[in-house]
Amino acid sequence: MRYSAKHKEQTRAKLLKKASKRFREEGLQTTGIAKLMRDMGLTHGGFYGHFRSKNDLVATALKDMFAETTEDLKKAIAGSTPGKEVSAIVNFYLTTKNREHPELSCLLPTLASEIARQPKAVRQVYTRGFAEQIERLTQFMPGASEAAKRQNAHSLMAGMAGTMMFARAVSDRELSDRILAQARHSYISMFESEANKKA
């Protein structure tokens, strides 16, 4: 059958969205092309009309996921009191809702360890996205110098990603809730700028 002019473009976009969710739910290696296409109502062969390879899809999906998280962070920051951005970020990131929905939240806790085993092209996309995310956080961090601020951004990002990873892996729900709640409190008191803590 013939399709409307924009049809292929739309299919590709939907495929990309679905894949970037699936990757975060099930991991990169565990997500299969055939099942992905089946869930789109298509057959596996059609995949290669949209992406050169699974690796190509992984790389493209990573860009998409970083862009999504960037949007979410921007929104969280936009809705916060000036000077309270770190609280906004932490309270947005370390929620039970995000714990339950890896497919809709930051890729770092779910995919970063698997990315270490990916081919260079994929890791480069990751590296760029990661560096940009750190840069975005840096401007809201406390610190005497730009370098100190950036280091705090790294610490916060590593702490939040590690915390979310732990909260998801642990089988005891109450323990998981506590991990998140206490980490929110901790990171806010560590990284909310001094000026605001006194206000």
Place this chain on the structure above:
Amino acid sequence: MRYSAKHKEQTRAKLLKKASKRFREEGLQTTGIAKLMRDMGLTHGGFYGHFRSKNDLVATALKDMFAETTEDLKKAIAGSTPGKEVSAIVNFYLTTKNREHPELSCLLPTLASEIARQPKAVRQVYTRGFAEQIERLTQFMPGASEAAKRQNAHSLMAGMAGTMMFARAVSDRELSDRILAQARHSYISMFESEANKKA
């Protein structure tokens, strides 16, 4: 052929060691039984004489990995100046050597995200090991109360695991080196107890 009395026990122990390395190198799902046995010089069928299932192996290997890291941490702490335990832990954990050898270091940066997708039995083993590791760290952390110390242990553990995960995933070696070096500095100044910082 008949084997010596201790033979099977030894084979099981070697298999477990090999598996716990392989899991950290390649992930849980990506590590296959057949390849594992082939690398032991055995055939895949023999596996089920040692473990009930792959899940059984995963659970047992996790215990082993936690025990290994516990040993390593104890050694690092034993060799440190009293009051400088946090420095010893951080300087032991966040090294380029550990970055290059996931198969010989802490399971958290490599496996925690995959464990979130494992069956309950596996996650329970993980939860116990994780809680024990936190408890072990707690006693060396600064903090006014036991709860505050434990929270600092959580923050440090999440930060170190997240940092190692990032350092491994990033494709730029210099960036990775910087991530590790600056994180060591950061976490030591954040968590080394106040008394010692002034000394």
Place this chain on the structure above:
DNA sequence: TGTACATCAGTGAACGCGCGTTCACTGATGTAC
């Protein structure tokens, strides 16, 4: 207005491969007599 043809998103069989698990078996050795 009616016919012929080009387009091209998606189809589905096939490729060689690896997965976890089962199970009847092999064959070297220890033990019993």
Place this chain on the structure above:
DNA sequence: TGTACATCAGTGAACGCGCGTTCACTGATGTAC
């Protein structure tokens, strides 16, 4: 000392399944005449 047999760690074919990728194809529609 010599023979018969039990033991049991490990073997390897087979199960049904999923993997990523290729490729000749289908068939509805838009376009050209």
